[in-house]
Amino acid sequence: MSDIKITIVDREGVRHEVDAPTDMNMNIMELVRAYELAPEGTIGICGGMAMCASCQCYILNDVVLPEKNPDEDAMLWEAFNVKDNSRLGCQIHITPEIEGLELELAPDM
Ligand code: FES
Numbered sequence: 001m002s003d004i005k006i007t008i009v010d011r012e013g014v015r016h017e018v019d020a021p022t023d024m025n026m027n028i029m030e031l032v033r034a035y036e037l038a039p040e041g042t043i044g045i046c047g048g049m050a051m052c053a054s055c056q057c058y059i060l061n062d063v064v065l066p067e068k069n070p071d072e073d074a075m076l077w078e079a080f081n082v083k084d085n086s087r088l089g090c091q092i093h094i095t096p097e098i099e100g101l102e103l104e105l106a107p108d109m
Helices: 028-034 070-078
Strands: 003-009 015-021 056-059 086-088 102-105
Touching (some): 003 028, 070 086
Parallel strands (some): 003 102
Antiparallel strands (some): 003 015
16 A cells, blocks of 8 residues: 545635545546545636646645746746645645645635
C-alpha cells in the first residue's frame, strides 16, 4: 500500500479525508473527480493541461509543494478568485511528500 491522506474541503465547506494513491500517477484534480467531491463538468474541464483553472484550490496547511511551473503561474494570473495560497489541482501530483496536505476547492467559475 502506498496511499497517503489528503484532506479536501469541498465547495459546500464539507471536509473529506481521503486515501490518495501515490503509485497511479494521479493529480489532485483527478483525486477530486475520483471521489466525486465536485459535480461532473465543474472540475478538470481542460483535462489537466493548466488551461482552465476549474481545478483551482487553496492550500490550507504548510505541507511543502513543488514550485509552480510557468503554465500554472500563467493560468492563475488570469483566473478568478485567486488568493496567495491558490494552486491548480491538476498540477499537483500525488507523491509521498505531500502526505497530510489539506486544501479547499475554489468556488465554481
Ligand atoms: S484541470 Fe484545467 S487547469 Fe487544471
